[in-house]
Amino acid sequence: MGFRKVIKSNAYYSRFxxxxxxxxxxxxxxxxxxxxxxxxxxxxxxxxxxxxxxFTNKDIIMQIVSSEISGDKVLAAAYAHELKAYGITNGLTNWSAAYATGLLIARRVLSKLGLDKTFVGVEEADGEFTLTESAETDDGERRPFKAFLDVGLARTSTGARVFGALKGASDGGIFIPHSEKRFPGYDIESKELDAETLRKYIYGGHVAEYMETLADDDEERYNGQFVKYIENDIEADGLEDLYTEAHKAIREDPFKKPEGEKKTKEEWKAISKQHKVARISKAEKAANVQAKIQKILAEE
Structure with missing residues (x-):
């Protein structure tokens, strides 16, 4: 069969x-x-x-949203940069930070609805698969607050960070229908979840392992990649305690504000200008091109 060109007529475009x-x-x-x-x-x-x-490059955004005819309504929101108030100052986009942000939004929305005492969730994360169940109250059985995971266009690979956020919110006391199949530590052959592996991810154990390996193999790269950890005196051995204390602090006060002064509008504008590339004229562009050509010729 020969090649046949597809011709799109006016009828095609008028109905497009x-x-x-x-x-x-x-x-x-x-x-x-x-x-x-x-x-x-x-x-x-x-x-x-x-x-x-x-997920953004530097932050995690989590919201409890409902849809109405007039538009989406946000009931509660939590961001990874808010974790600084609870002692987590570095690695704000990793798996452990996703879990902590999920825990934060769960405790926040339940406090807002007056359900934080009824549904406490998993107070000490052990990596076991659990779902929030109904609780007995003075007025009878009370069903938990229910939400469905919305990952947008993110890939839902096994062990992805979105499931860290899900696990945090679930352990925080929200009922989110899910299974254990996408958590790190799930074995597709035995169809079982290794709770110890999942617990390691919750408390930053995978980061600690990498820090120790990199420090032994390539100290220069370690000093460059974990420079903020070094500045804040955070070592691999102290990560688990750091996240444990953060989880306790989140449960005590999910609305805690970060200490210190906020940046003014002018300060943010100055920071923004630091990353803005200055526009150059056509003559300057041509001069740059010629300079690169001369450099290449000189190297040859």
Whole structure:
């Protein structure tokens, strides 16, 4: 069969339907969103909550969101940079920080709803797979606050950080339907979860192991990669205690504000300008090109 050119006529273009803007921009998976926000019709005005988890280069954003006709409503939010108030100053985007941020938003939303005493979750994380169950109160059985994990466009590989956030929120007392299959330590052949491996990730054990290995093998690289840890006198042996104390502090006060003065608008603007590349003229660009050419010729 020979090559046949596809000819798109006026009829094709006149009937062409553009996709939603956020789909065109690659920001929203509407197939998943439709299933996450559609509520059962027999539940009437009961909101369906999503635990939204998003990762940036330097932060983790977590929100409890419900969808309405007028738009999405945020019930509570927590960010990894807030962990500085609880003693976690470094590695704010790793697996352990994701767990701590999940724990923070869980305790925060339950405190806001007055359910923090009823649903305490797992107070000492041991890596075991658990789901938040109904609790007995003076008024009878009380079901836990329920939310569904919303990972957006992130890959859901086994051991991914989004599941660290999920585990933290689940241990914090929120009921999030899930299984143990995507946690680090799950063996696909035996179909069992190694609780010790999961516990290691919760308390930064994997980071501690890497720190020790790198310090022994390549000290120069260690000093460069963990420079902030060294400045704050954080050693591999002290990571577990650091995260343990942070988890306790989060449970004591999930609304704690960081100490110290906030940066002013002018200070943030000055910081922003440090990373902004100055625009150069056409003549300067041409001069730079010629300089590079001369450098290459000189090397030859």
């Amino acid at each position: 339907q553009t996709k939603y803007k956020r789909r065109r921009e690659g920001k929203t998976d509407y197939y998943a969103r439709k299933r996450l926000i559609t509520q059962a019709k027999n539940k009437y005005n009961a909101p369906k909550y999503r635990l939204v988890v998003r």
